[in-house]
Amino acid sequence: MTPLRENRVAGPTNSPFEADSAVERDVLNEKMFRRMLAIERKRTERSKEPFLLMLLDAGSPAGPEMNGTVLEAMANSLLASSRETDIVGWYKESTIVGVMFTGLAVNDKNSILSTILSRVKSMFRDDLIFKKFNQVSISFHFFPDDWDHGNSGRPSNPALYPDLTSPGNRRRSLLIVKRIIDIAGSALALILCSPLFVAIALAIKVSSKGSVLFRQQRIGQYGKLFTFLKFRSMYVNNDDFVHQKFVTELISSESKDKSPGKDGDGVYKLKDDKRITGVGRFLRRTSLDELPQLFNVLQGEMSLVGPRPAIPYELAAYQTWHRRRVLETKPGITGVWQVTGRSRVKFDEMVRMDLRYALAWSPWLDVKILLRTPFAVIRGSGAY
Numbered sequence: 001m002t003p004l005r006e007n008r009v010a011g012p013t014n015s016p017f018e019a020d021s022a023v024e025r026d027v028l029n030e031k032m033f034r035r036m037l038a039i040e041r042k043r044t045e046r047s048k049e050p051f052l053l054m055l056l057d058a059g060s061p062a063g064p065e066m067n068g069t070v071l072e073a074m075a076n077s078l079l080a081s082s083r084e085t086d087i088v089g090w091y092k093e094s095t096i097v098g099v100m101f102t103g104l105a106v107n108d109k110n111s112i113l114s115t116i117l118s119r120v121k122s123m124f125r126d127d128l129i130f131k132k133f134n135q136v137s138i139s140f141h142f143f144p145d146d147w148d149h150g151n152s153g154r155p156s157n158p159a160l161y162p163d164l165t166s167p168g169n170r171r172r173s174l175l176i177v178k179r180i181i182d183i184a185g186s187a188l189a190l191i192l193c194s195p196l197f198v199a200i201a202l203a204i205k206v207s208s209k210g211s212v213l214f215r216q217q218r219i220g221q222y223g224k225l226f227t228f229l230k231f232r233s234m235y236v237n238n239d240d241f242v243h244q245k246f247v248t249e250l251i252s253s254e255s256k257d258k259s260p261g262k263d264g265d266g267v268y269k270l271k272d273d274k275r276i277t278g279v280g281r282f283l284r285r286t287s288l289d290e291l292p293q294l295f296n297v298l299q300g301e302m303s304l305v306g307p308r309p310a311i312p313y314e315l316a317a318y319q320t321w322h323r324r325r326v327l328e329t330k331p332g333i334t335g336v337w338q339v340t341g342r343s344r345v346k347f348d349e350m351v352r353m354d355l356r357y358a359l360a361w362s363p364w365l366d367v368k369i370l371l372r373t374p375f376a377v378i379r380g381s382g383a384y
Contacts, residue, residue, distance in 0.1 A: 056136055087100040117140075
């Protein structure tokens, strides 16, 4: 099988597929392969060079012993015929073999897929008996997965993030603790705040026409859409084009704050938005409009602490590295961004805060952020 990387010694050629001499290598174990996959994702975020993940699954009624034998033969064949820059290993031990083709030199997905698929089939038919070859299921996954068409809010491909979708035992235990805190905390808050819910609902109804709650599609963890709840703070029948244009330009670093605060920082939200009602302005300033998200937490769509949930048109404007903030952890009502600078923090820095939070996360960190949240609300800095 030929590679999908430019020959960096001899220089580029008319074809991205060039043979290279085999070197002595080993098939990576599952832990190492997944680690290399995470490294390749980060490399692509910096270099903008996409890569292809090919998965070969020999799952069949023959049982795991037969699967392991077939896949071991496949892995050895792939290793012997791939280039040094390609990575071969166990995506899932004794079940799925993975190959990463890095540094793709062409921009046509279809030609890459057809070339690889035909050569893989030819190689396996030569090396394996036909019956075993028929057990094999082959799938292809490009990173970034919006390489051709742009991501407009559709879920990200979980196959590219096994390190995030299949956490280790210790992290899984901590996530259970986080979920228990979310359920207990949101249920208690809903009970304690029930009189406040009634008062806010009456104020909204009396002050303007429309429903009490505002519902909007947001992006949850792994790109899953959910219905996000807030107390309505705007007049009904608003066009969101103004906000969409503002946010898209801001994320693209093409927008400047036209109404700077005293520190001159750019803001993530529009200031002096004419669409906001009088009651809505108070609710936003005090963050009381966020209270209905406790129902999102109770349903498991959000957490008490986590990144701010993105709107689909925001995700469409994200750079590749920005999208990790909707993958690494579940969105939350409050978070590092909210207790530090809120809307005064520039978008890129907000993303970096979210990623640092995901890396350093622990139940104790969540507790500290929750304890800091009331002071941030009272201070009101950066709220619009």
